Amino acid sequence: MKTIPVRVAEVVDETAEVRTLRLVRTDAAPLPEYEAGAHIDVVGPTGMTRQYSLCGRPSDRSALLIAVKREPESRGGSQALHTVSAGDTLEIGQPRNLLTLAPDADRHLLVAAGIGITPLLGMAHELAERDADFELHYFARSREEAAFVDRLESLPEFRSRIHSRFGTPRDELPAVLADLVPELTPHSHLYTCGPEGFMAEVIKAFSPVVGNERVHLERFVAAETDTSGDQPFTVELDTGEVFEIPAERSILGVLAENDIEVFKSCEEGICGSCVSGVLEGTPDHRDQCLSAADRSAGDQMALCVSRALTDRLVIELY
Numbered sequence: 001m002k003t004i005p006v007r008v009a010e011v012v013d014e015t016a017e018v019r020t021l022r023l024v025r026t027d028a029a030p031l032p033e034y035e036a037g038a039h040i041d042v043v044g045p046t047g048m049t050r051q052y053s054l055c056g057r058p059s060d061r062s063a064l065l066i067a068v069k070r071e072p073e074s075r076g077g078s079q080a081l082h083t084v085s086a087g088d089t090l091e092i093g094q095p096r097n098l099l100t101l102a103p104d105a106d107r108h109l110l111v112a113a114g115i116g117i118t119p120l121l122g123m124a125h126e127l128a129e130r131d132a133d134f135e136l137h138y139f140a141r142s143r144e145e146a147a148f149v150d151r152l153e154s155l156p157e158f159r160s161r162i163h164s165r166f167g168t169p170r171d172e173l174p175a176v177l178a179d180l181v182p183e184l185t186p187h188s189h190l191y192t193c194g195p196e197g198f199m200a201e202v203i204k205a206f207s208p209v210v211g212n213e214r215v216h217l218e219r220f221v222a223a224e225t226d227t228s229g230d231q232p233f234t235v236e237l238d239t240g241e242v243f244e245i246p247a248e249r250s251i252l253g254v255l256a257e258n259d260i261e262v263f264k265s266c267e268e269g270i271c272g273s274c275v276s277g278v279l280e281g282t283p284d285h286r287d288q289c290l291s292a293a294d295r296s297a298g299d300q301m302a303l304c305v306s307r308a309l310t311d312r313l314v315i316e317l318y
């Protein structure tokens, strides 16, 4: 991965578990431009790479802002980033978008839970700057655990558009979400990020109203997949090289074994790093990063987890 050297310009404790890092370049070069909803790979102090959403204003070219929640159950990436201080240096990757604002939407409904606020925050900033029609619904266990909420509620451009909900019991969530349905217009798009169970309720409430293609989500955890019926298949690269993918191996694993370099990070179908083009054949999508529209287009796939519904795939590495 070609990385960009950055310095931590500022660390802010947003809650007891969430801190924001403001990142600036260590050289005089400009930071990369990015679209609202983008995320970056961050190589932490221990060398572990993790993905974090960019949660500042996309129009702010002076710094990139990420929010890191300390996850005791994680493999240590977030813990390590909780040890960095202002002045420390890190490496980051180029911004990538798995979640983007729909250009044809006449209204945008952003529904976040917990740390899932981070990708939606950059989108909310962008929509506010465009003076677009949007509402941000932010669910958290308590105000103390809701990162950014005080600041957002104090910003004039957000004041009437942010709706904070604290401590909603799980069994009341469907009714609360159903109350939001009247806010939808015929061309509304909905964006959600949060725990799996939360997003499942959001999908259940809104997909029947606006359609699957207009519900966009960002996931943090890999889905469990039944691999018992997996079959071998053939992958041909656009360079002409041909590889047999055994039932128990991934495309990514076979390519790596043959010294074919593919950009990768999570290897769980979440981050989108290994997404590549599909020129022929039909992918069996098992990732959590491509949108419903990307999947049905069938012209790209995540090589770390997805397989083939046809005997052969022709792939173009990005």
Ligand code: FES
Pocket: 263, 264, 265, 266, 267, 268, 269, 270, 271, 272, 273, 274, 275, 287, 289, 302, 303, 304, 305
């Ligand atoms: S490496 Fe993250 S989606 Fe494949």
